[in-house]
Amino acid sequence: MTKYIEIANKLEHAILRKEYDHKLPNEAALAHQYQTSRVVISRALKVLAAKNILHVIQGSGAYIKKNDTTFPNMVELSASEHDGFYHSMMGKGNITSHVVSFTIRKPELEEIEKLKIKPNDEVYDIIRQRLVNGHPGKLEYTIMPVKVIPGLTLDVLHQSVYNYIRNTLHLGIGKANRIIVADKVDAYDQDYLDCKPDDVILSVHQVAYLKNGCPFELSETRDRYDRAGYILFEVNNNS
Amino acid sequence: MTKYIEIANKLEHAILRKEYDHKLPNEAALAHQYQTSRVVISRALKVLAAKNILHVIQGSGAYIKKNDTTFPNMVELSASEHDGFYHSMMGKGNITSHVVSFTIRKPELEEIEKLKIKPNDEVYDIIRQRLVNGHPGKLEYTIMPVKVIPGLTLDVLHQSVYNYIRNTLHLGIGKANRIIVADKVDAYDQDYLDCKPDDVILSVHQVAYLKNGCPFELSETRDRYDRAGYILFEVNNNS
DNA sequence: GAGTGGTCTAGACCACGAG
DNA sequence: TCGTGGTCTAGACCACTCC
Numbered sequence A, B: 001m002t003k004y005i006e007i008a009n010k011l012e013h014a015i016l017r018k019e020y021d022h023k024l025p026n027e028a029a030l031a032h033q034y035q036t037s038r039v040v041i042s043r044a045l046k047v048l049a050a051k052n053i054l055h056v057i058q059g060s061g062a063y064i065k066k067n068d069t070t071f072p073n074m075v076e077l078s079a080s081e082h083d084g085f086y087h088s089m090m091g092k093g094n095i096t097s098h099v100v101s102f103t104i105r106k107p108e109l110e111e112i113e114k115l116k117i118k119p120n121d122e123v124y125d126i127i128r129q130r131l132v133n134g135h136p137g138k139l140e141y142t143i144m145p146v147k148v149i150p151g152l153t154l155d156v157l158h159q160s161v162y163n164y165i166r167n168t169l170h171l172g173i174g175k176a177n178r179i180i181v182a183d184k185v186d187a188y189d190q191d192y193l194d195c196k197p198d199d200v201i202l203s204v205h206q207v208a209y210l211k212n213g214c215p216f217e218l219s220e221t222r223d224r225y226d227r228a229g230y231i232l233f234e235v236n237n238n239s
Numbered sequence C: 001g002a003g004t005g006g007t008c009t010a011g012a013c014c015a016c017g018a019g
Numbered sequence D: 001t002c003g004t005g006g007t008c009t010a011g012a013c014c015a016c017t018c019c
Helices: A003-016 A027-033 A038-050 A084-089 A109-114 A154-158 A161-168 A187-192 B003-016 B027-033 B038-050 B084-089 B109-114 B154-158 B161-168 B187-192
Strands: A054-057 A061-064 A075-078 A095-105 A123-132 A135-145 A173-184 A200-210 A215-224 A228-232 B054-057 B061-064 B075-078 B095-105 B123-132 B135-145 B173-184 B200-210 B215-224 B228-232
Touching (some): A003 A038, A109 A215, A154 A161, A173 B173, A173 B200, A200 A228, A200 B200, B027 B038, B038 B054, B095 B154, B109 B215, B135 B187, B154 B161, B161 B173, B200 B228
Antiparallel strands (some): A095 A123, A123 A135, A135 A215, A173 A200, B095 B123, B135 B215
16 A cells, blocks of 8 residues: 555545544645655645545645535446445445346457457356345446456355455456446346336446456446436546 | 646657657656656656556556547547537537527526525526537537626637637636436437437536636536447546 | 645655566 | 666745735
8 A cells, every 4th residue: 555545545534533624734734744745645635636525725725525415316426436336335225236147158359359358268247236225226247357357256246346356366456447328228227227218327338457457347337317427526637 | 837747748749740659768768858857757647648648557668559449439528628529529520519598697506506606696608509510419508607707708609618718818727527427308409419309318517617716617518328428547546 | 925735856765567 | 687667755946825
């Protein structure tokens, strides 16, 4: 764990414990408190700004944000988390997963390309329905190469594959590219998301990579349009 | 303009001019070439990685990315640009704007809150249809406070409001928060996006801020689901 | 003008990649 | 093992906010 991430986590917990009123001490003071340099504090604050926890204003200070309630009945899929399901639904109720299907097969052309594998390598083909308090939440289609993520079982699929990768395989999860689109409902959506035929779907296609750059997951997550929105915070203006 | 953004732009242009084959020189060499420190080069490369132009691998180097063609008939709305219309459609054809309506009125409650204005301040209420080669592209609903962006005219609306803010008002554009949702088509969509009643819409709600933190725009952009996708690159794993 | 965050430098050590 | 990017330090100057 790097120092700036560590400090970001500590500050986040301190904020949640309400140890600060509405404003953090200045960066020099935090640098002294955490026995580090101001640059590291600055990076840690940037992380919290990207999580929409702080609002950092040059010449003024770092302010703790109040929650925005734009789409009250929606679950936010944050842009800074890979495992959207666990992070967005955490604390919203009792979460369970129903494995609709789980097979091992040869990869299709698109999967060979995106996952950078060979035609003879095998992939898991997983369909899961996610439930919150027993009610339909999301529908997830996941493809993963067997050789990259060995030993996947039904047990793991009922929990978090990401925790399995981190805690059991001890692999570092890196970056991900996502494309968000809208789509019409299909037969599966109607069954597993409790949709009407004229509802619409928010669909997120993701390619996720390990820290070493190896792609390990190709997935599509489908949400009912009235229950999920994708949220982007504090996008930088780099032009 | 900061040094690292300046260098990022120079490197981007050099890449477009194909001055590098597939890999950039190492950071130390670039630091010497641009007469700066390695940290600054590193930040510049991070900017290009966020734009999906480079793939930077620790211990190996910075590689120039090939284009991904996942959704070939779609326009990508990049996460790192505010003025989605101009940046995503640039170079795709002849772009024009049809101003559906342009009025000045008192703000509604949501607008007062989000734009941090007073009930007696006035706002522009703008509806624009965006066309590419004369064909319907997007539908944009925009609310802006008159006191923050004074002097807006029909002429400006036919071009880019963002360029007006930057070049005429000389204001710095800062960050933005966005929420992406799917939605059913309404009567306007059918008219201005050439939709069928059972089509679906990808909708982006945005609050944009000036560099000094003042909110200046509340907008919704509606795209046909078969012609637009929102793309997120290289999201950091900060946990 | 004083306080605060944004950025830059120069040098250092560490973690990862490739041979 | 060696080359490369990731991170950290200590100090500096600048840009912006606020009084």
